[in-house]
Amino acid sequence: MKIATWNVNGVRARIEAIVAWIKASNPDIVCLQETKVIDKEFPLSQVEDLGYHAVLYGQKMFHGVAILSKLPMQNITYGLPGIQDDNQARYIEAVISPHQQIESTNMYNRPICIASLYAPNGNPIGSEKFLYKLSWMQHLEKHAKSKLASGGMFVMAGDYNIIPSHRDAQNPASWEQDALYHKSSKAAFRRLIYLGFVDAIRAVTDSDQAFTFWNYKSDSWRKNNGIRIDHILLSPSAADNLNFVGIEDLVRSWNKPSDHVPLWADLNLASCLVPHINHRYCLSR
DNA sequence: ATGGTTGCGTAGCAA
Numbered sequence: 001m002k003i004a005t006w007n008v009n010g011v012r013a014r015i016e017a018i019v020a021w022i023k024a025s026n027p028d029i030v031c032l033q034e035t036k037v038i039d040k041e042f043p044l045s046q047v048e049d050l051g052y053h054a055v056l057y058g059q060k061m062f063h064g065v066a067i068l069s070k071l072p073m074q075n076i077t078y079g080l081p082g083i084q085d086d087n088q089a090r091y092i093e094a095v096i097s098p099h100q101q102i103e104s105t106n107m108y109n110r111p112i113c114i115a116s117l118y119a120p121n122g123n124p125i126g127s128e129k130f131l132y133k134l135s136w137m138q139h140l141e142k143h144a145k146s147k148l149a150s151g152g153m154f155v156m157a158g159d160y161n162i163i164p165s166h167r168d169a170q171n172p173a174s175w176e177q178d179a180l181y182h183k184s185s186k187a188a189f190r191r192l193i194y195l196g197f198v199d200a201i202r203a204v205t206d207s208d209q210a211f212t213f214w215n216y217k218s219d220s221w222r223k224n225n226g227i228r229i230d231h232i233l234l235s236p237s238a239a240d241n242l243n244f245v246g247i248e249d250l251v252r253s254w255n256k257p258s259d260h261v262p263l264w265a266d267l268n269l270a271s272c273l274v275p276h277i278n279h280r281y282c283l284s285r
Numbered sequence: 286a287t288g289g290t291t292g293c294g295t296a297g298c299a300a
Contacts, residue, residue: 129299
């Protein structure tokens with residue numbers, strides 16, 4: 001199961017590129033961020049024509065997240081749990097794989113929970129926006145901890161707006177006064193890792209060139225002045241089934257690109273098949 | 286570089 005994430009910077013401006021990329025990449029699940037559109041104006045028919053279901057959590061002008069999936073989705077959560085009176089559409093979560101029986105066996109697929117998130121940018125440092133970024137990350141940590149407690153497969157994909165380490169920027173020094181690279185931001189990301197998540201990219205490479213974002217300004221793409229701020233975090237049971245990880249960086253060279261590129265992780269869910277349990281006593285870990 | 290670019294929506298903010 002190929003799970004992709006892409007901050008598209010405006011789904012209406014990007015729909016042609018999204019359709020072309022989906023046809024080329026054929027993901028099973030797509031987490032979108034910065035759709036910048038209310039739900040009724042989302043270009044739904046164009047993704048449905050490609051065979052995807054969609055769940056949407058958008059708002060006017062800013063932010064906005066969505067999940068597209070070839071399989072139907074259940075138990076949708078709109079907004080990051082625990083944030084009161086949040087007026088920013090930055091989180092949506094859905095459960096996929098409805099315990100389908102595999103043909104002519106008694107094996108079933110385990111459900112997998114997918115989150116599409118768009119964490120706050122937080123600039124400038126010291127502002128209300130910065131405090132909101134750190135607060136939002138605290139709520140994410142709390143929610144993620146409760147999700148891990150179940151032991152089920154959980155994948156958090158999206159734009160975290162955090163550069164985790166010096167390896168994740170072409171020019172780390174230029175980010176030192178930026179909220180994306182502030183020590184409190186990096187600490188918030190590490191706390192997610194400490195919970196037990198696996199950073200999908202770092203499971204497969206130590207490369208210092210694994211960027212997902214290049215600023216529109218100052219010719220950043222041509223100079224490869226990039227950063228890695230889009231991440232796929234895998235719960236332990238999801239990470240156990242990780243096959244491949246990829247960054248579709250060439251999408252950045254397309255006409256009218258987003259400033260972010262798609263990132264994906266492929267899980268071998270065939271190895272996640274579980275027998276249908278009929279026993280009276282069933283031990284879980 | 287107190288800048289540089291893009292999307293949304295049509296001024297100026299957010300990134």
